[in-house]
Amino acid sequence: MTTTTRFDPLAPGAVAGIRDLGDDALVVAARTLEEDYGRLVDVARLAIAAEVEHRSRRTLGGDGLAAKLGCRSGTELLERTTGATVATIRKRVRLGEKLRSRSSLTGELFPAQFPVLAAALSEGQLSQDMAAAIVDELAPTIERVNPDHLRAAETALVESASEPTTTAEELKIQAMVWRVTIDPDGVEPEEEEALARRGIRLGKAVGGLVPITGNLTPLVAGQLQRLFNAYLTPRTAPVFLPSDGDESSGAEGPVMEDDRTPDQQRHDVLGGILSAAARDPETPKVNGAAPTVLVTVTANDLNQGTGAGWVDGINAPISLRSVRQLACTGETQTVTLDATGAVIQLTSPTRGFTAQQRKAIGARDGYHCAAPGCGTPGDWCEIHHVTPHADGGPTSVDNGVLLCWHHHRTLGSSGWEIRINDGVPEFKPPPWINPDGTWIRTTKAKPRLTAALKRALKETAE
Template sequence: MFTTAPRDTEASLGTTLRAGVAEASALLDAHVLPKRNQLTLLPDDELLELTRAAEELGRRADALRTLAAAEVGRRSGPERGAEGLSSCLGCRNPAELLERLCSVSGATARTRLRLGAHIAPRFGLAGETLPSDFPAARVAFSAGELGIDSLVAITGTLSSLTERCGAEAVAAAEGELVAAATGTAPDGAPPAAADEIRMQAKLWALYLDPDGVLPDPDRTMRRRGLTLGRERDGLTPLSGALTIDVAAQLQRLFDAQISPRVADRGRPAFTEDTAGAHDAAHAGDDSRTRAQRQHDALAAILGVAARAAESPSIGGSAPTLLVTISASELERRDGFGLLDAAHLSDDMGADAVAQPIPATFARQVACSGGIQRLVLDANGRIIELGGPQRVFTAHQRRAIIARDGGCVIPGCHVPSAWCEVHHATDHARGGPTHTDNGVLLCWFHHRTLETSGWEVRMRDGVPETRAPAWVEAHRPWRPVHPHGHRRGRRARPG
């Protein structure tokens, strides 16, 4: 049974607390917030000090909000039934009450309740006060020395270890982690960031309870999987669960393509003296989200895999998709063709079905070695079958890579290994499969070349690009060369 202090004491305490919060808010309103737009005037050292002080203030506010949420949760406990605080106010649970009271998300409300349950003092059956689950973290968090992210890392990792490892071992780990997070460890190291605390907490858990922390390899292998859903509105959902190593490899491949640092691996640039500024001006034109860029990176990875000599063959040849389209539809801007795609029907395998695709896709994929184009006339006769003569050979690709260095669209940082070779003049319009007619484009710019406003042409065997009108009103053609070639020519005397 919980004990409750007299109402007059509660009222007096509540008035004091509210007055203190109001006073702190008034000080902020009077001395800080009116000048927040003048931060540009601060010297570097004063800006850093203000940033640190603001973080400490936010941590103290987080502690008050978390402890208040914990008390709301305690007064809404299931043992109180219909007399619980949240029930009396018409809410299903304390999380809903906090959502409505504080205008926060459900995730934020649940986080405050969960953290509050770990650091708030508990009460025994006779009403006596019991220590919190993480007393060291509570003290540091309440004093503004421990951030909420580090608190989540410590309590979330160690809370499940008490029953198996004992309170004493968990307390020792908690003390070490709090000291590392607050910079009070004996070695004198500065405060560790929350991500580092999360890693240290995992190492402590692994040390204290290796059997409970390491994933069960048999269970992991049983649960792994990847599923392609049913196509809808031109998109096919992808879902599943990857093992840690596969996910890490895929993420590394994503990072290798979409990281800005790939610019150091030889992206193209213009030969004019203004090339660097012009290139930088377009570097921010990419409006794709990270999820969209990862999709395009996966498309490039699949293209690289299809071209790889080590890829398994199907019917004696590399894995190849077939695009069927009529000659009349191929020429139409709004035309369409059919892609002979695999459609997952059940757990036993996939059925081959024809999926409609835009004609623009059919025109662009003819340059790729992993996709073959079949063109029919009005009577159904095969008048064109994409074959080796349409696809740039490995020798041609190496030569084009040496010349272009990467995707030729200014500001694009996708390196050459991830790019496709595009016919500057389409093969159907007489364009040869020759190095003088091939340019490197990444998957995204290759698929959007007809709609983005960018134009690519060849002049004396050198690719040139022209920006859309909204980028450059006069739209001059600019030659493209790798950075290495620019340096070589500039370094040469005369």
């Protein structure tokens, strides 16, 4: 890409002239507008929102800023002065408060809860959405995690956000894995609370349709998503589950006491139906195999009973206790990764990757297209031979990578390069994205992130 002048939206005619920009200049304008103006405006909005809310706090009564101006709260004051929605303002206030220095009742000043993030934001190093991804995951753990571990997580996530290929969605997944890794209470307390809120509710028919609402556990959501991928693959026309068979309920003798709510019962019935549908031989196959839910976990976590497992396609962890329980049912498949994130070797002498190899590669690549920033589900992806088969490249896990249709076909023309290093895919962006020419490891496989984070935490303790 040739050097172009940085875009100045305040220059006369700048906005009107956007349509006349060349391709290179347009891309530069998009990036520089965000880096030079958008991020700095956003951090100022966060600081103003937090300060207005602080000066309008209820303890000040009639002396509060909002009260003196005839508003019920700082949120209402900002709504009237900025024209932003209440939801937008509340998001700014919530995030701004975490980045604002605090003072005690005696006037003593304390640093912000996330000082590294606050400094990076003030320098325009990352976007507001990236900051929210970090705070939303780490803030709930502040009162119970080791402060050094929290700071290590914050620092690592800020550094990751500075990578040219990291998106806010990918950063949120990284922050989630950090939270699970540093939280001494682990996943189980949150999982127990979530179980009490599980449920399915059918509403009243309106216009010939019956609405359904509720909350699914990660496992049931994973089963549902897997079936969606099986039935809605873009390579086939939509098909539907058979609806034959009826239930009988003539149990004899004493029965176990059932203390579930009606919503919880409906949820569990749905889980049973999904399991049965996945086992049905008439259910459409996913890449040649039944739509079995995959649960990924590191060998170290599985052996020591620490950390968490991850249901493919669902960004929520499950406890190791649940992983072991699922292994007993035989209805899920556990994929174990070593400390470096490489899958136990699975090879095939044939040209095409087997269904088992696809599962192993999917576990390593996070069940999505491995291309940085791409969110295409793994079930809709193809497997690319990193070393071409025609050049002697083997059809093995260590030579395959998940790529969606688009990235597979544009790999040779987009400027991106790919390689397998220590069993893990790495991408090198084209020079216009990363002039340094460094290789970047994809970070979508949650257990692999966990292993890396634990190594980082160990280094901070030494």
